Amino acid sequence: FSGVAAAEKLTVAKLVEKKLYSLGRHTQLVNDNTCDFERAVEMAGVLVDAGLITLVAVHDPQDNLLKEARTHFSPEELVEIEVPVTTDFAALAEEIVAKLCSGGLFDAEELLGSGI
Numbered sequence: 001f002s003g004v005a006a007a008e009k010l011t012v013a014k015l016v017e018k019k020l021y022s023l024g025r026h027t028q029l030v031n032d033n034t035c036d037f038e039r040a041v042e043m044a045g046v047l048v049d050a051g052l053i054t055l056v057a058v059h060d061p062q063d064n065l066l067k068e069a070r071t072h073f074s075p076e077e078l079v080e081i082e083v084p085v086t087t088d089f090a091a092l093a094e095e096i097v098a099k100l101c102s103g104g105l106f107d108a109e110e111l112l113g114s115g116i
Contacts, residue, residue, distance in 0.1 A: 001057040002066070003083035012083050013057040015093035020053055031057040041069045048077055 001009040010031055017029045028047045032040040040056055047054040070078060079100065086092050 001055065001081050001083050003085075008086075008089060009057045009059075009083045011089050012092055012096070013055045015089055016096050017055050019093060019097055025053050026051065027053045027055065029055045029057065032059050033057075037065050037069075041072055045072050048073065 001013045003009050010033070013029055013031070017027045020027045030040050030043050030047070035043070037058060040058065044054045044056045066080075081096055083092070
């Protein structure tokens with residue numbers, strides 16, 4: 001999850017994680033507020049290798065750091081989500097999960113419809 005500095009990326013990431021977890025998906029949230037960006041990418045790689053759906057909320061990634069992060073994951077393992085400024089976090093989280101489903105990452109029937 002990335003976006004403009006004012007966007008509540010961590011809030012949206014937590015809602016998406018909660019939705020996926022409530023549906024029995026094994027998830028883990030990593031954010032670079034508690035560690036630097038490179039460490040967050042390293043941690044995400046270990047968690048993905050362990051089979052977890054890993055959500056990473058980054059404060060303000062620079063393009064060169066994002067480019068480097070992309071080299072650590074296959075296209076199937078990495079979905080970049082740009083979070084806009086919003087006040088309806090739950091609706092945005094639902095939209096993100098719907099997009100993940102439409103991309104074939106999850107079963108849409110299983111994930112959609114139950115509120116966050």
